[in-house]
Structures are given as C-alpha cells and as structure tokens.
Amino acid sequence: MGQLSAVGTYLPPWGSHTVRVAGRDEDVVTMGVAAGRAALSGRSETVGRVVLVSRDLPLLDGGNGAALLAGLGLPSDVPVVEQVGGAPAALDAVAGAAPGTLVIAADLAPAGAAAVLVDTVGPEVEPVARVTRSLPVRARGRDGVTRDYDDPRLERDRGAGVAVDRLALPSKPAVVAGLAARQASALAEGRPPALPTTGASAALFALAALTGAGLVLAVEQASAAAVTVDGLPAVVRRDERSAAPMDVQRETPGPEIALPLAAYERAFTPKLRWEAAACAACGTLAFPPRYRCLGCGAEGRWAAVPLPRTGEVYTAVTVHVPVPGIATPYSLVIVELDDVGVRALVPVTGVRAGTAGIGDRGRLVFRRMAVRTGIPDYGYALLPERPDEVDGWVTTAGSPATEGGR
Known part of the structure; x- marks a missing residue:
C-alpha cells in the first residue's frame, strides 16, 4: 500500500x-x-x-x-x-x-x-x-x-x-x-x-x-x-x-537541420543536467565544460558541479530573422547565474518575445529547444519572474494542503 x-x-x-x-x-x-x-x-x-x-x-x-x-x-x-x-x-x-x-x-x-x-x-x-x-x-x-x-x-x-x-x-x-x-x-x-x-x-x-x-x-x-x-x-x-494567449509566431519553410548525434551525446550531460566543469586545480568554472582551464591552464582535470537555476538578465535580444525549423520572433538572453560568476546564453520561455529585459530575474527551466530529424533536443530556458512569486513559487487556489505554484 x-x-x-x-x-x-x-x-x-x-x-x-x-x-x-x-x-x-x-x-x-x-x-x-x-x-x-x-x-x-x-x-x-x-x-x-x-x-x-x-x-x-x-x-x-x-x-x-x-x-x-x-x-x-x-x-x-x-x-x-x-x-x-x-x-x-x-x-x-x-x-x-x-x-x-x-x-x-x-x-x-x-x-x-x-x-x-x-x-x-x-x-x-x-x-x-x-x-x-x-x-x-x-x-x-x-x-x-x-x-x-x-x-x-x-x-x-x-x-x-x-x-x-x-x-x-x-x-x-x-x-x-x-x-x-x-x-x-x-x-x-x-x-x-x-x-x-x-x-x-x-x-x-x-x-x-x-x-x-x-x-x-x-x-x-x-x-x-x-x-x-x-x-x-x-x-x-x-x-x-495564470494562462495567457500564445504568442503569434511564424514558421519558415526550408530544409530540416539535422541533429549531429556525436555532438548531441557529448553535450547531453552538462546541457540537460545544467552542470559546469570545475577545474580540479583552481576551481574555475566553465560552462560549457572546456578541456583546458581558462584560470590556470590545467588540462583534463575537472569535475561536474551543478549550476544555480536562478539568475539575472545581463543582456537580451529578440530575433526576427526567419530560420527553418525555428518559429520567430523569439528572445535570447545572457543570464548571469547567482553566486557563481557564470553567464549562460539561453532562450526565453513563458512570456511574449521581446518582453524580457536587462536586470530581469528568472529561473532556468527544462525545455525542448528543437526537434531535429524527429529527435527532441532539450536544454534550459529562462522563465522570467512575476511580481506574485516568492522564492520561485506563485500562490494559487487549491486544497488546504497546497503550498502554491512555482
């Protein structure tokens, strides 16, 4: 039972x-x-x-x-x-x-x-x-x-x-x-x-x-x-x-972008587990992982460490250029992750394109970046915070046992 x-x-x-x-x-x-x-x-x-x-x-x-x-x-x-x-x-x-x-x-x-x-x-x-x-x-x-x-x-x-x-x-x-x-x-x-x-x-x-x-x-x-x-x-x-109407985007016809499986396999763990490489000699973080440390020059000596899932938008851009297989417009941001000095380039999700700006805070959430040759390609996107969020949770109606929505 x-x-x-x-x-x-x-x-x-x-x-x-x-x-x-x-x-x-x-x-x-x-x-x-x-x-x-x-x-x-x-x-x-x-x-x-x-x-x-x-x-x-x-x-x-x-x-x-x-x-x-x-x-x-x-x-x-x-x-x-x-x-x-x-x-x-x-x-x-x-x-x-x-x-x-x-x-x-x-x-x-x-x-x-x-x-x-x-x-x-x-x-x-x-x-x-x-x-x-x-x-x-x-x-x-x-x-x-x-x-x-x-x-x-x-x-x-x-x-x-x-x-x-x-x-x-x-x-x-x-x-x-x-x-x-x-x-x-x-x-x-x-x-x-x-x-x-x-x-x-x-x-x-x-x-x-x-x-x-x-x-x-x-x-x-x-x-x-x-x-x-x-x-x-x-x-x-x-x-x-709370729900909102989906953003209006356009699909551009064209040849499908193939997914290189060798690159997919190499990037799978750090990209989907949201991990950086920490140099075993000096502790410098690298995301994505690098063979040679930019801090001390050590090679091949690093360990995977989890990255924070919250951060602040360092810079942002909205892309309108049509690309086959990717709906436009969409927004990209460089996020400065909390407490580690690492910046990551990620798409924006959950809000209309162009609404995320410099200084906005958000959390990194698991999303599907694309589907290539029938294979889902996953990664992380920034979900901007809302005014009614506290520590990443949104208060919603529910049973007495409800702790709220994230």
Missing part, C-alpha cells in the same frame, strides 16, 4: 483558464520534469524508481528516460518505466508503487502534468477495483492519425457507464478523472472539483484535488479504476501560472 508523500502539478502558461495549451518548447518530458521537480522539492535522494505514464511519449524508439532523469536531477542508474496509458493506468501506478517511487503523468491536449512521490509518510492509497474493457472510440493507428468516433451515448451506455457499474463501488467517488466535467458530476458525490486534463495526468490532478479522505475514480473509454485515500491531505506544490 503506497502513501502520498507529496504531489506536484504543472500547467503551461498558455491557453485559457479552462484549457491549457503546451508551448512550442514543451512536450510530455518537459512538463513531466516540471511536475516532478515540484513534487520532489529537494527530496530527490528518496527516489529509487520513476514511472512515466502518457499517451503522447515523444520517442517510441530509444526511450525518454535519460532526458527525464537529467531534467529531474536524478542519477542515471534510477530505473525508468515508460507506460502508454490514460487516467486508470496512472492511478494503478500510484496504488501499486513501492516507497521511493515517483509517478509522473503528462498530456498534450488539454496540456498538463502531475507527479506523485510515493513514500512511507502521508495518506495511504488502497486499490478498490479495476476493470479493463475495449471500446476504442478514440484511436491512433500506425499512420499517426487520431480517429475520434464521437458518440456520447455509445460511450455512456457501453463504455464508461458499464465500466463504472462493474466496479461495484461502495460509495460515490469524491473526484472523477478522465471524463468531461458534466459526466464527472453525474458520477460523483456532490459537485466534484474540476480537473484541467482528461488524460493520464487527470488521475494525479484528482489526488491533488482531494481535501481529505475519499474515493477517487479514473475512467478511460471503457476501462476504469478506483482507489481510496485515507488520512490527512497530501502536501501539494503547484507550478501553475
């Missing part, structure tokens, strides 16, 4: 108050990293296993585990399980997790991600019932095309309705994940909390929405799962800025 030690949530800053849209530099991995870091909040040493649940995994061959671990700051020997599934699968992953497991679920439409750290403290989660049936009213084939056989009556009478009946629940659920608000209200006790997604992450958003003990139901097409949560509410940390 797992215990909800902490829950983290993430919503992209784009869209509306009802539906969030993933940014052009976001995917399941970047959103999963944001939710996972919110859940961990300095407790990464407790994680011995990571489970990622989604139906929108970026890489089906080769896997997404290495990028996910790097963004989370977890060791590369932590096992990662990537599971294709929706809300019931995510709820099952939490209910069946051993202590020290970080379960992450993310979705692209509507966009959002949530993560649960299962450990030895917090409210207990106990499976109640599970039923797996097939009614593929929404399907995506090998051609990548999604086909939606939109028939609410069929879904109700032969899909979700039958699945819930077969669960034979002892009482009505407090929260329902995976269904539209009207359908969820018809199944729940009273007026259930509205959830921002309907995919895999909806099940974890449901756990974050609980204000006490209760029954949680997750439904996907004709399958369903239910768990009970006992004890005090879990600690919830929300990375949920």
Whole structure:
C-alpha cells in the first residue's frame, strides 16, 4: 500500500483558464520534469524508481528516460518505466508503487502534468477495483492519425457507464478523472472539483484535488479504476501560472537541420543536467565544460558541479530573422547565474518575445529547444519572474494542503 508523500502539478502558461495549451518548447518530458521537480522539492535522494505514464511519449524508439532523469536531477542508474496509458493506468501506478517511487503523468491536449512521490509518510492509497474493457472510440493507428468516433451515448451506455457499474463501488467517488466535467458530476458525490486534463495526468490532478479522505475514480473509454485515500491531505506544490494567449509566431519553410548525434551525446550531460566543469586545480568554472582551464591552464582535470537555476538578465535580444525549423520572433538572453560568476546564453520561455529585459530575474527551466530529424533536443530556458512569486513559487487556489505554484 503506497502513501502520498507529496504531489506536484504543472500547467503551461498558455491557453485559457479552462484549457491549457503546451508551448512550442514543451512536450510530455518537459512538463513531466516540471511536475516532478515540484513534487520532489529537494527530496530527490528518496527516489529509487520513476514511472512515466502518457499517451503522447515523444520517442517510441530509444526511450525518454535519460532526458527525464537529467531534467529531474536524478542519477542515471534510477530505473525508468515508460507506460502508454490514460487516467486508470496512472492511478494503478500510484496504488501499486513501492516507497521511493515517483509517478509522473503528462498530456498534450488539454496540456498538463502531475507527479506523485510515493513514500512511507502521508495518506495511504488502497486499490478498490479495476476493470479493463475495449471500446476504442478514440484511436491512433500506425499512420499517426487520431480517429475520434464521437458518440456520447455509445460511450455512456457501453463504455464508461458499464465500466463504472462493474466496479461495484461502495460509495460515490469524491473526484472523477478522465471524463468531461458534466459526466464527472453525474458520477460523483456532490459537485466534484474540476480537473484541467482528461488524460493520464487527470488521475494525479484528482489526488491533488482531494481535501481529505475519499474515493477517487479514473475512467478511460471503457476501462476504469478506483482507489481510496485515507488520512490527512497530501502536501501539494503547484507550478501553475495564470494562462495567457500564445504568442503569434511564424514558421519558415526550408530544409530540416539535422541533429549531429556525436555532438548531441557529448553535450547531453552538462546541457540537460545544467552542470559546469570545475577545474580540479583552481576551481574555475566553465560552462560549457572546456578541456583546458581558462584560470590556470590545467588540462583534463575537472569535475561536474551543478549550476544555480536562478539568475539575472545581463543582456537580451529578440530575433526576427526567419530560420527553418525555428518559429520567430523569439528572445535570447545572457543570464548571469547567482553566486557563481557564470553567464549562460539561453532562450526565453513563458512570456511574449521581446518582453524580457536587462536586470530581469528568472529561473532556468527544462525545455525542448528543437526537434531535429524527429529527435527532441532539450536544454534550459529562462522563465522570467512575476511580481506574485516568492522564492520561485506563485500562490494559487487549491486544497488546504497546497503550498502554491512555482
């Protein structure tokens, strides 16, 4: 039986108050990293296993585990399980997790991600019932095309309705994940909390929405799962800025820029783990790492050290020149990182192009820089601070256990 030690949530800053849209530099991995870091909040040493649940995994061959671990700051020997599934699968992953497991679920439409750290403290989660049936009213084939056989009556009478009946629940659920608000209200006790997604992450958003003990139901097409949560509410940390319309950008046609895999492999660790090279002789930092130290001239003697994830804009520029594969306009900044004397060139994310200026403070967040020859190329971007942030967290409405959004 797992215990909800902490829950983290993430919503992209784009869209509306009802539906969030993933940014052009976001995917399941970047959103999963944001939710996972919110859940961990300095407790990464407790994680011995990571489970990622989604139906929108970026890489089906080769896997997404290495990028996910790097963004989370977890060791590369932590096992990662990537599971294709929706809300019931995510709820099952939490209910069946051993202590020290970080379960992450993310979705692209509507966009959002949530993560649960299962450990030895917090409210207990106990499976109640599970039923797996097939009614593929929404399907995506090998051609990548999604086909939606939109028939609410069929879904109700032969899909979700039958699945819930077969669960034979002892009482009505407090929260329902995976269904539209009207359908969820018809199944729940009273007026259930509205959830921002309907995919895999909806099940974890449901756990974050609980204000006490209760029954949680997750439904996907004709399958369903239910768990009970006992004890005090879990600690919830929300990375949920208010939404804004996405910036208008243009795509320029042209030949795709290939990703040189040799360079990709060499840069992977420092770029995705946000690490500099510290000279073993004099301690001078270099980012990206250099073979020869600029401080004392020593060669090949350095160790990787983590860089701060906050800093101040030293200089900024907005690029309008069209480049194939990169939407314009976009902003670039040189950020002076706090307390280390290192400056880094990074793009700006989460705000309209041209709005970040010299002296602005922000934090470095994990983002997708580009997709080249079908391969996501990840790195870090500057997310400018907002006036309502305190130590990187934004106060948002939520359950009594909520600590706010980052």
